[in-house]
Amino acid sequence: MAQRELVNGSARVRSWHVTLGSLCVLILWLAAILAAESPPYVQASASLPQFITEYDVPTPNSAPLAVTVGRDGNVWFTESNASKLARFDPSTGGFSEYKVPGTGDMWGITMDVQGNVWFTQYSLKGSVNPGGAIEPNGTGRLIRFDPDTQNFTVINVPTPGAFPFRLTTDAEGRVWFTELLGDQIGYYDPSSGKLQEYPVPTPFAGPADLEFDNHGILWFTETYNGSVAKFDPASNTFAEYRFASIAPIHFIGSPVGIAVTPNGIVWVGDHGGNWVVEFNSTSQNVMLYPTHFPPPEVYPISLVNDVVTDHQGGVWFTEHGGNSIGYLYPGARTMVEYAVPTGPLSTVLWLALAPNGDVWFTEWSSNKIGVVHVNLPVPLALSTTNDNLTIQAGGQANMALEVASSQALEWSGEYVYSWPSYNPGDVNVTFSPAQASLNGETSVQSGALVTVSPHTLPGEYVLGVGFDAGSIRVWGMVQTQVTAQTPTNVLIASDPLVLAGVAGTIAFAVLIIMWRRGVRRNRASGK
Numbered sequence: 232m233a234q235r236e237l238v239n240g241s242a243r244v245r246s247w248h249v250t251l252g253s254l255c256v257l258i259l260w261l262a263a264i265l266a267a268e269s270p271p272y273v274q275a276s277a278s279l280p281q282f283i284t285e286y287d288v289p290t291p292n293s294a295p296l297a298v299t300v301g302r303d304g305n306v307w308f309t310e311s312n313a314s315k316l317a318r319f320d321p322s323t324g325g326f327s328e329y330k331v332p333g334t335g336d337m338w339g340i341t342m343d344v345q346g347n348v349w350f351t352q353y354s355l356k357g358s359v360n361p362g363g364a365i366e367p368n369g370t371g372r373l374i375r376f377d378p379d380t381q382n383f384t385v386i387n388v389p390t391p392g393a394f395p396f397r398l399t400t401d402a403e404g405r406v407w408f409t410e411l412l413g414d415q416i417g418y419y420d421p422s423s424g425k426l427q428e429y430p431v432p433t434p435f436a437g438p439a440d441l442e443f444d445n446h447g448i449l450w451f452t453e454t455y456n457g458s459v460a461k462f463d464p465a466s467n468t469f470a471e472y473r474f475a476s477i478a479p480i481h482f483i484g485s486p487v488g489i490a491v492t493p494n495g496i497v498w499v500g501d502h503g504g505n506w507v508v509e510f511n512s513t514s515q516n517v518m519l520y521p522t523h524f525p526p527p528e529v530y531p532i533s534l535v536n537d538v539v540t541d542h543q544g545g546v547w548f549t550e551h552g553g554n555s556i557g558y559l560y561p562g563a564r565t566m567v568e569y570a571v572p573t574g575p576l577s578t579v580l581w582l583a584l585a586p587n588g589d590v591w592f593t594e595w596s597s598n599k600i601g602v603v604h605v606n607l608p609v610p611l612a613l614s615t616t617n618d619n620l621t622i623q624a625g626g627q628a629n630m631a632l633e634v635a636s637s638q639a640l641e642w643s644g645e646y647v648y649s650w651p652s653y654n655p656g657d658v659n660v661t662f663s664p665a666q667a668s669l670n671g672e673t674s675v676q677s678g679a680l681v682t683v684s685p686h687t688l689p690g691e692y693v694l695g696v697g698f699d700a701g702s703i704r705v706w707g708m709v710q711t712q713v714t715a716q717t718p719t720n721v722l723i724a725s726d727p728l729v730l731a732g733v734a735g736t737i738a739f740a741v742l743i744i745m746w747r748r749g750v751r752r753n754r755a756s757g758k
Contacts, residue, residue, distance in 0.1 A: 278642050279642060284604065286600050293313040294312035294598070295599070296310075297337055304322070306319040311335075316350065321585075331383065339351040339396055348375070350374055351374075351395040365394065367392040369394065371388035373386040390413045395410055399442060409441050415438070436455055438453055439454040440487055452487055454502070457475055461512075472512075472515065477515050484501060488538040488549075497509075497510040499538065502536045505653075506521045507535055520693050526575070529574075529576055539590075553568070554575060555704075561708075565612075568706070611634060611698065612635050613634050613697060613705045616631040619712070623683070624716050627683070632678070633675070641670050643669070657684050662677050662679050681694065687713050692710075
């Protein structure tokens with residue numbers, strides 16, 4: 232009991248403020264660096280298709296947050312600041328809003344097989360402005376809404392200050408949820424009314440998002456612990472995987488969103504970074520796929536948050552700081568980022584896939600919901616001559632790029648690059664030419680010189696090389712192996728100037744030694 236009181240008491244507040252303070256320092260540091268090094272932001276091209284449609288939420292300042300899509304295609308989302316549950320019908324463009332019992336943040340939402348809508352609620356000071364109130368000592372609830380009767384059922388979470396965050400359902404119809412501040416996961420069984428909680432092994436871990444794999448194992452992120460974890464409901468056992476121990480060259484600051492594929496790949500959104508994380512649960516290999524760097528005056532890093540996988544093996548994700556919806560297709564090593572029209576920062580946090588493949592998302596700050604129309608093909612593609620690079624730290628490599636257009640469009644843009652590191656100086660890519668324009672169905676080529684800093688740690692990385700056309704950015708993902716610098720003795724043998732300089736130094740040292748020996752001999756003989 233004493234340990235649980237420590238978890239829910241003042242010790243947690245200190246832990247949270249330390250984490251938040253460190254993040255602020257990091258953001259300020261990045262802003263100073265990127266302000267000098269980031270390329271100018273490209274304006275959207277009017278000739279490209281309108282990939283995203285946005286809809287204004289009827290209630291002002293409602294802070295739309297969690298989102299899900301039913302089997303009928305209707306979009307359900309929470310209005311955290313207005314204490315409402317909302318439904319949007321894409322076929323009619325109409326909204327329906329339902330007043331929720333109580334007040335508070337509502338971060339998680341899902342639907343069960345009966346069509347009931349489940350969502351979380353956490354309150355301390357009542358409704359909040361966009362930005363949330365992640366504070367201890369509040370009241371947590373699970374709430375069920377029956378669309379047929381329009382009735383709400385409230386289930387109180389027994390742990391004080393637990394902050395129920397995200398939720399999902401299992402094959403037995405139980406509703407599982409994480410407790411961001413309670414350091415527990417739990418479930419509620421609607422058939423029996425039983426609510427069960429399980430403390431996670433590590434204190435101050437911050438369980439966030441969660442998803443079941445196809446073996447019935449529950450995976451979840453630990454946002455304050457820099458980890459992913461899994462829980463076996465059959466044996467009530469946990470296993471945690473801390474990224475700092477598994478992949479020390481990759482820093483993952485705040486894992487939040489999670490998605491699990493049938494082949495055991497766990498995808499994570501790092502809300503403290505500029506990348507999507509691939510974790511192979513079998514080999515425990517970790518790989519980071521970088522996104523674009525936002526304009527430094529908006530935000531220094533993209534803050535990837537939610538991740539969802541589709542049936543094609545692709546990964547959809549939101550970029551809170553990058554104000555974009557991204558799609559990574561690892562099999563083809565390609566990525567597309569769709570810029571959200573409302574900007575510069577609409578606060579896109581969560582998304583959901585519709586039965587027709589469309590991707591719905593909420594805009595917390597701009598009071599909108601939006602959809603990416605996946606039936607609109609992306610008319611641009613970027614390819615590289617190198618799918619794999621091996622570069623020595625302090626070395627360089629060349630590659631050729633081609634951007635092709637599949638439609639008769641007029642567009643222009645610039646080449647960009649990204650690297651999975653908080654230090655932009657680890658790698659530099661110079662493009663020649665740096666911009667390109669196309670008219671009609673054609674293609675353009677560019678060269679890229681990749682320079683790796685001598686201080687970049689050896690290891691496996693992914694280099695993103697892309698083309699920014701404003702409303703979209705298309706990328707090629709290049710597997711990059713950075714090797715250690717050649718030892719000094721090898722460098723000496725390969726450089727005649729260095730060899731001559733060293734030889735001269737050695738000769739001079741020999742002369743000094745001989746002179747000192749001569750002095751000693753003269754003194755010994757009395758000369």
